Amino acid sequence: MIAYDFDGTLAPGNMQEYDFVPALKMQPHAFWREAKELAQAQQADEILAYMQLMIDKAGRARVPVRRQDFADFGANISFFPGVETWFERINAYGRERHLQVQHFIISSGMREMIEGTRIADQFERIFASGFMYDHNGVAYWPALAVNYTTKTQYLFRINKGSLDVHDNSQINQYVRPEERAVPFQRMVFIGDGETDIPCMRLVKEQGGHSIAVYTKGKSGARQQTQKLLSDGRTHLAAVADYSAGAAIDVAVKAMIDKVVAERAISEAGLAAPTQPTKR
Numbered sequence: 355m356i357a358y359d360f361d362g363t364l365a366p367g368n369m370q371e372y373d374f375v376p377a378l379k380m381q382p383h384a385f386w387r388e389a390k391e392l393a394q395a396q397q398a399d400e401i402l403a404y405m406q407l408m409i410d411k412a413g414r415a416r417v418p419v420r421r422q423d424f425a426d427f428g429a430n431i432s433f434f435p436g437v438e439t440w441f442e443r444i445n446a447y448g449r450e451r452h453l454q455v456q457h458f459i460i461s462s463g464m465r466e467m468i469e470g471t472r473i474a475d476q477f478e479r480i481f482a483s484g485f486m487y488d489h490n491g492v493a494y495w496p497a498l499a500v501n502y503t504t505k506t507q508y509l510f511r512i513n514k515g516s517l518d519v520h521d522n523s524q525i526n527q528y529v530r531p532e533e534r535a536v537p538f539q540r541m542v543f544i545g546d547g548e549t550d551i552p553c554m555r556l557v558k559e560q561g562g563h564s565i566a567v568y569t570k571g572k573s574g575a576r577q578q579t580q581k582l583l584s585d586g587r588t589h590l591a592a593v594a595d596y597s598a599g600a601a602i603d604v605a606v607k608a609m610i611d612k613v614v615a616e617r618a619i620s621e622a623g624l625a626a627p628t629q630p631t632k633r
Contacts, residue, residue, distance in 0.1 A: 355512060355536045356444070356606065357553070360461035360468060360482070362546035363567055363594065365431050369467045370408070373427045378415045385411070401462050401483055401499040409485075409493060419485075419493040425470030433473070434569075436597030441476040443598060447607055451614045456536075460508045462500050462549060479517050481508040502549035506556050509543070512536050538562045540613050542606060546594070547578060554588045563609045565602060567594040 361368045371382040378385070385407070393403035412419045441457060448455035456478045459468055465484035468474060483500050485493035498519060500508070507525070511517055515535030516524035531537065538560030543553045546567050554564035566588040568575035579591035592601040 355456045355458065355540060356542045356544065357458040357460050357509065357512065357557075358543075359545040359550050359553075360459055360463050362569065363544055363550075364437050364473070365433050365471075366569055366594075369428060369431055369463045370404075372431050374408070374417075374424075374467075377417045377427075378411045380411070399499060399501055401501045402496055405483060405485070405496045405499065420491045421466050421485075421487060421493070422491075424464060424466035424485075424493070428464070428467030428470030428474075429472075431467070431471050434567075434594040434596060436595055436600060436603070438473060439598075440596040440603075441473065443603070444606060444610075448610055451610065453610060453614055453617075455610070458508070458512055460500070460505050460543075460553065462502070462505075465498070479512075481511075481519070503552060505550070506552050509538075509541070509553060509556060512541070513538060539616065542609055544602070546575075551582065551587055554582065558587070558589065563590075563605075564588040565590045565592060565605060567592055567602065569594055 358364055368382070368386075370385070375382050375385050386404070389404040389407045390400060392398065392407060393400040396403070409419060411417075417423075445455050457476055459477050459480040459482060461468065461480075461482040463482055465480055465482035468480050468482055474480070481500060482498075483496065484498045486495045486497040488494050511519075511525055513534050513536055514524060514527075514529050538557060539562055541557050541560075541562035542565065543550070543557040543562070544565045544567060545554055546569075550566070554566065558564045564587070566579040566582045568579045568591070570593045576591075576593075579588075582588045583591040590601070590605050592605070594602075596602055
């Protein structure tokens with residue numbers, strides 16, 4: 355299983371900046387500054403603040419905010435090199451080794467925008483912030499806000515096979531590690547920055563693998579991910595390039611090979627006992 359952040363990980367920049375914020379007749383830096391100021395003034399979560407600001411600004415600018423409108427805004431999002439062929443290549447690599455590779459999104463960005471992208475159908479589930487809609491199909495209230503700390507919840511949901519975000523019964527039950535749907539040891543998390551640290555650290559500490567990516571040429575980005583590597587938060591710091599033969603491609607294939615080898619050892623009855631993962 356591979357879980358990805360979205361903004362800065364699969365796509366350059368923030369998804370709202372492609373078409374939505376320009377439709378408001380605002381500069382991206384002004385929108386995010388106002389969202390941060392709103393969160394600070396109201397002592398609010400920054401994700402909830404930016405979502406409220408999206409609805410408020412859209413109403414004033416007469417920008418439609420139905421589910422399909424958000425999907426349309428997502429349709430023009432561009433991706434880092436190799437992303438659009440990545441999933442087919444990695445899935446094929448897994449199949450050759452009799453391993454099914456599943457892909458998930460865990461993002462603070464907009465679920466509806468991601469659902470409108472060209473790669474949306476590649477994901478088993480998209481865990482991201484989203485809105486509630488009224489009887490006219492118009493967004494009016496946040497349904498789900500995913501921030502840097504709540505992101506880890508979705509790793510545990512994947513781990514236990516509890517994928518419906520409204521259902522808290524299974525996620526809060528203790529399940530023995532060997533009975534869990536996706537063991538952490540078979541997880542890879544790919545993210546790009548500080549908001550992904552809890553997920554990177556959780557997966558790494560539980561025996562899986564984490565990768566920190568950065569935008570080539572972006573000021574300070576490489577140094578930030580190298581610090582994550584030196585601090586022990588991630589296994590690899592690499593430029594956000596998913597092309598065949600690039601560092602991410604080579605690393606993930608090696609991680610798949612490791613999972614296959616560990617499965618073979620386990621099936622042979624040679625695996626060492628593991629400590630239960632609590633949650």
